Amino acid sequence: MPRLFSRFILRSLWHQKGRSTITVLGIALGVAVVVAIRIGNHGSIESFKTATESIAGATSLQITAGSGRFDELLLNELGWLDGLGNVSPVVEGQVLFEGHDGETAELLQVLGIDALRDRPVRSYYLLEFDDRRREPTPRQLLELIVDLDAVIATEKFARQHGLAIGDSFPVVVGDRRRELTIKGLLLDEGPGRTLDGNFLLMDIAGAQELFACIGQLDRLDVRLHDEDSLEEAKGAIAERLVPGLIVEQPDDRFGRVDRMIAAFHFNLNALGSVSLIVGLFLIYNSLTISVTMRREEIGMLRAVGASRVQTASLFLGQALLLTIVGAGLGLLLGRILGEVAVRATTVAVETFYIAEAAVASTASQSLRWSDVGWALGLTIPLGLVAALGPALEASRVSPLEAIRGTGRLASARRPSRWALVVAGVAFLLTTVLVRFPSVDGIPVWGYTAELTLLLGAAALVPLILWSLCRLWEVGASSLPRGWRVPGKLAGANLRDASTRIGVSVAALVVSLAMMVAVALMIASFRFTVTYWLDRIISADIMVRPATLNSSIAESQMSPEALAILASDPDVEAIDTFSTRQARFGDTLVTLGCGDFQVLAAKGRLLYAAPARMTSDDVRRAARDGEVFISESFSLRFGKTVGDEVRLPTPSGERAFRIAAVYYDYSNNRGTVVVDRRTFARLFSPDGQEPSPASAALYLREGADPETTRTRLLKRLGENHRLLLFTQASLRTEVMRIFNSTFAITYGLQIIAIAAAVMGVLGTLYTIVHERRREIGLLGVMGATRSQIRRMIVLEATLVGGASQLLGILLGIAMAVILVFVINVQSFHWTIQFRPPWFFLAQSTVLVILASVLAGLYPAARATRFRSAAELREE
């Protein structure tokens, strides 16, 4: 068998180098996209995971407030914890390092520790510290970082930026610039590995001063004396903790982020699978062409004694080989594309989920064995499934039929009406499946519904193609004179071949439908976001710190900067807004804090419920301590107006009544907004109003926003790094993030279009080859070369046109599920359905043009069949 395979299959693949290469590249591209997305997904979360693990050190349990920081005086009430383990208080935060070139901006994770208490929890290995010992004693460590501006940086960071011990470097905290001095360098071990070396160690007092949180702590890291009794100790601590504090394992924090981002990753994987389907389609197409073109050879093989199993095995082997080579190449390509995928998804991930994604380490972009196993484990079985049809067809070639050349005639028949039943059942299933809820926030049933919809539509393709060809034949008599006969023949030919080419055309329809569906979803989303922005932007200038690169990061504006803004003669009112992460159940939400009085007087929100929300209603909500929730929170947790949400406060969990649900497309994790006075009263450890993370400036009537912006920037100078957006520039910024978020989907669309063109070419080539004798006969009967060429090009146009028509119809149906089911279940946003008519018209023209171009080669081939030799075999 190996020798037979080598001679019958390998040699043929070599002879058909072009087709083999296209197939292998198609599979490689499919696998590469899927692997790249996996690497991208892994990379975006891996840097966060590594940061969590590296910083955790030997921590067994962590004690935190459910939201924000807590008062360090609480430590006095937690003395009993020392009996269970070593306790180390921690303050954490992020600063922005700006390189000397002014363009480099890197996020640095800062860990503030009490050097004397932290030693049992974490080990620090320093460079150039002691000739024999790299690990300093707690006292030596304290002496190094005792100054408020003293930090220990990583050796890697220092090397990258040409810094040495004793050097100072600037960082931005919130909007303020600060100088920090390097007192020691950490080796690439333990905490030094955090964010690929972008890590600074400080004394806890220095960190509190740096982040303006004197007297507050982020958490307590506990290393238990008895590690084996972890669950027991966790339970015991939870029982004795003061209200407002919670205990959890370091992994829990990562788990929450992982769960939150799971739907985003699932959707990317699902979209990536489109390209894998394209690769499988190419395997099917390539094998169908092989079987069709080698029918006589297969018949001869059968005549000299090849069994059906042997024949099918040969072609399955061909598919296996193409798949393995394609997958292998795809893995290598995926490794390269992985970097692109990380970059393409980073904006979305850091905007909506984790700020640490911005520092995706190069190590996390490497190919893992699980990627290799996954790629081969998925692609090989699917490749074999795709090849099963053509392989079985090859095994059914009768030696007699092949020798006589009658096999093709037998398969030209009207499509089975059973397709209607199959499609009916599939569509019925679709309508049932879309009603099912998500599974742990993953729209599994939504995607299954898409699949059943695709299968139903694919089953109908031969029948619809047959009917469309009948219609075309009727209409062909009204074509211009020179096109009438070729037109009629093209329709008849395709009608006869509708069952034969059904699968190829169905695959083409599926590719185009996916492209249409994704384009439609993006267009609808874009329309919705634009509409939302137009409705809600009422402030003239929006302000945020330069370090705030994410809708979920916590950053603060300094009181000095706020004072500068407020003192401007053109500024009439300021609405400040601050956010922090809050634990809600087993996940994270955003806790927002705004000024409801300013909102009532000046602000505009787009409300989902109640239908009408007056200024008085907003003031009443502020007075009663009620909250507003974002639509994504409402959909994610099934809450609406009148319901209660329970949020963690320093004095324990409290219930808040929901006053309104508002549309918000800035983040999808869900936001609960409270009035700043309620926040100060119930959430702030020190009873102070929170420092704002952003501000909206309302100008006096007649003031020019651009002039005011320029003046403010000048006054803020170099000391305060704030970004000021006018309404127009904010729209531009939002659309930039929007486009970055969907950049990867555009890439997938291009792949789908490329596959569609290759699909048309392959399908037509097969049809033409199958009919070479009939085409030869036409020539003998007096058809001119130009008539034959027109006939083939018209067939190509018909296949492309019919596929595009069906693709648009199916794509619209798929988009409805994407927009109203999958999107809502994944991202908890409602989107207005808006078909991009111009794009659809443009893509139709492109697909038809590509079909015509794809038809030219088979047309040129067809005119060569006009020799008597082609007829002789009949």
Add this chain to the structure above:
Amino acid sequence: MLEVDDVYKSYAAADAPALRGVSLRAEKGDFLAIMGPSGCGKSTLLHLVGAMDQPSKGRVLVDGRSVADLGDDELARWRRQKIGFVFQFFNLLPTLTVLENVELPRLLDGDNGGTCRERAQAMLDLVGMGTKSRRFPAELSGGEMQRVAIARALVNEPSLLLADEPTGSLDTENGESVMRLLAGVNRDLGVTLLLATHSSEAARHARRHVHMRDGAIEALTENPDVAASV
């Protein structure tokens, strides 16, 4: 050796049956030429005997065994081991060399060893193509291609050789040469040979002539020239 017993063959698309009650016997080493005009059923009869098709009614026994009783895999093995085919259009694989084409039935039979190559080369030597074993079919003349096809048909030492219009695509000289080769194979190797042809020139080499018309045997005659020479 071969027994065709009251065989009928009908096709769904055809008005009349292709074969109507055909009965025929051939002993080991026999050489029968099935003759008649186009559409008389001679190729159909050959396909039934070669287990490429099944009769609608009646039996075909080769070495006492009915091909109708065999499953697909057994049929394939049967064709591989018992029967050799020679077609009008040679049906060689264009991507394989002459030697590789001849090796094909043995490879299908699981023979990957050195005997496969030796046997194929021996068959090529027998048909006079031993020196062209490295060539590809496209580099050969029609007569040469048919010789290679005969070598391929003989490589598994079949007991029955079926030739369907083997001279139909050849000129007179090449046709005569191929027929002499087939007659020699029949005579020297003792292979039973069934030849379907409408050429009386080709049939001249057969021991017996089966005359067919409209799917039935019209007459079965001895060829006195060959009978006398034997």
